[in-house]
Amino acid sequence: TPDVFVLGEVLVELTATEPLDSGTSMRLAFSGDALNAAAASAAAGAHTALLARVPDDDLGDRLLARVNDLGIDSSRVVRVSGQHGLYMQHADPTGGREFLYVRKGSAGSGLSPEDVPDKLGAVLASGIACAISESAAQAVRKAAALSACFVYDPNWRPRLVDAAGAAEHLRVLAPYARLMTPAWPQEAQLIADTPEAACTTLRQLGARAVALTRGAEGVLLDEGGEFSEVPVVPAPRVVDQTGAGDSFAGTVTARLALGDDLAQAIRLGVAAASLSVGGLGGTGYVATLEEVRAHALAVRS
Numbered sequence: 001t002p003d004v005f006v007l008g009e010v011l012v013e014l015t016a017t018e019p020l021d022s023g024t025s026m027r028l029a030f031s032g033d034a035l036n037a038a039a040a041s042a043a044a045g046a047h048t049a050l051l052a053r054v055p056d057d058d059l060g061d062r063l064l065a066r067v068n069d070l071g072i073d074s075s076r077v078v079r080v081s082g083q084h085g086l087y088m089q090h091a092d093p094t095g096g097r098e099f100l101y102v103r104k105g106s107a108g109s110g111l112s113p114e115d116v117p118d119k120l121g122a123v124l125a126s127g128i129a130c131a132i133s134e135s136a137a138q139a140v141r142k143a144a145a146l147s148a149c150f151v152y153d154p155n156w157r158p159r160l161v162d163a164a165g166a167a168e169h170l171r172v173l174a175p176y177a178r179l180m181t182p183a184w185p186q187e188a189q190l191i192a193d194t195p196e197a198a199c200t201t202l203r204q205l206g207a208r209a210v211a212l213t214r215g216a217e218g219v220l221l222d223e224g225g226e227f228s229e230v231p232v233v234p235a236p237r238v239v240d241q242t243g244a245g246d247s248f249a250g251t252v253t254a255r256l257a258l259g260d261d262l263a264q265a266i267r268l269g270v271a272a273a274s275l276s277v278g279g280l281g282g283t284g285y286v287a288t289l290e291e292v293r294a295h296a297l298a299v300r301s
């Protein structure tokens, strides 16, 4: 069995470095939080399988080739007829980004519980998988219930789900979670008014640990009521913020699955995210475990 299973939808990614308009040049790649996170997990040393539906067409073949190139196990990907989900982004190193989705009714959003095997390792899923369809949300619930190490990244996208819906996903999945990784303030404020209260609320709902990502303030970690902090690692090069959070979640899940303690997994996740912003697009730069370890150490000393 693979060490880590990542559920979600892989999207076609078109990135521009200028505003999105008629005549804008774009760069073709593949992304989606599930792909970004699975790439980071594989790079962090875990045998990582993607659980997703991919269109059974030429572009789907290219997409799968990229999945394989990233070292991700694609043997459980289900090929179906239907449309690709796509997003276009105008990447801006300062963080001001523009996103356009073309994904409603995509083949990938048909992910369903029947795509989830009964025997699982660690599982990583996000609020995007929960938001794309009811069947995909059920697939996440099934995988969460079957896994001994379920990690949930809320990844709230208001254009896919409203605040009440995103909060409900947090409540429903907390009882299964080894770890939840909400961002402060936008995601944690869905359930509480302060960072500490958000952690406590999620743990009272059943999550064993919470890693609250607070941007420049670093990560607030709550493991069974014990709070600690992990500082950010400055990025050596900033090109595009897309996928940094996914890189964090994928790396942390991989390292937990491979037996690191939570604080160490978080430190490596922070370092991986910091390196990931050096490339254009969600998987434009996927650092190796050696690079991630060196980057984490450079900052601690």
Ligand code: KDG
Residues within 6 Å of the ligand: 011, 031, 032, 033, 034, 036, 087, 128, 157, 242, 243, 244, 245, 246, 282
């Ligand atoms: O986290 C990066 C993602 O937002 C990007 O890859 C697109 O998956 C995507 C989404 O649904 O927003």
